[in-house]
């Protein structure tokens with residue numbers, strides 16, 4: 205599915221830039237949920253890992269038909285086909301919310317928010333190696349008014365997930381149920397039994413200006429949020445429905461911003 209999507213960018217009338225992230229292949233060493241003061245520090249391997257070198261194609265490129273972009277396209281497809289899903293002897297877990305949180309770091313365009321939003325002072329504990337955005341033409345943010353999206357392809361069964369800042373552990377976003385006092389149908393992690401927080405993370409990315417405004421970087425001015433789309437590979441999963449439901453930016457406000465952007 206993903207390799208088809210990347211291939212079609214050469215011929216579709218509406219090509220997009222693409223980056224690919226999968227789970228950290230060593231994530232089974234980080235299945236627990238330690239105190240929030242730990243973050244990702246030490247030798248932990250929570251969350252994801254980049255497959256692509258930032259985004260393809262470069263910011264200034266608007267089609268995938270140039271020779272250098274075609275080469276990037278071939279390399280990306282090869283890299284996607286080489287993604288490891290683990291084996292019995294070398295398993296990989298499913299840190300869904302953690303990985304989407306890492307992608308949020310990437311979309312900040314420079315880590316500024318991720319250093320201050322989740323700790324009392326500035327701290328690097330919630331930064332994941334590999335997700336600091338590049339500053340070259342493969343950076344995630346090209347222009348201030350661009351639409352950024354995550355397309356999450358998953359079976360929706362978190363395992364070894366939810367080592368996240370307290371803001372998310374509060375689990376303010378929960379799946380709908382009747383009566384409201386019943387347990388959260390978004391469920392708990394199969395490995396560590398903590399409440400699943402994927403919907404809390406997608407909601408944060410949809411409702412937060414991720415790129416702190418910096419006059420030296422025009423692409424950061426205004427609101428840079430991220431919408432999450434979910435492609436569930438298994439049966440109906442309440443957690444994924446809720447992650448998509450709450451992963452939409454507040455449209456009236458966002459639309460106004462983008463309309464102003466386009467008329468500049």
Ligand SMILES: [Ca+2]
Nearest residue numbers: 234250364365
């Ligand atoms: Ca983890």
Ligand SMILES: [Ca+2]
Nearest residue numbers: 377378400401
């Ligand atoms: Ca939740």
Ligand SMILES: [Ca+2]
Nearest residue numbers: 415417424426
């Ligand atoms: Ca901004």
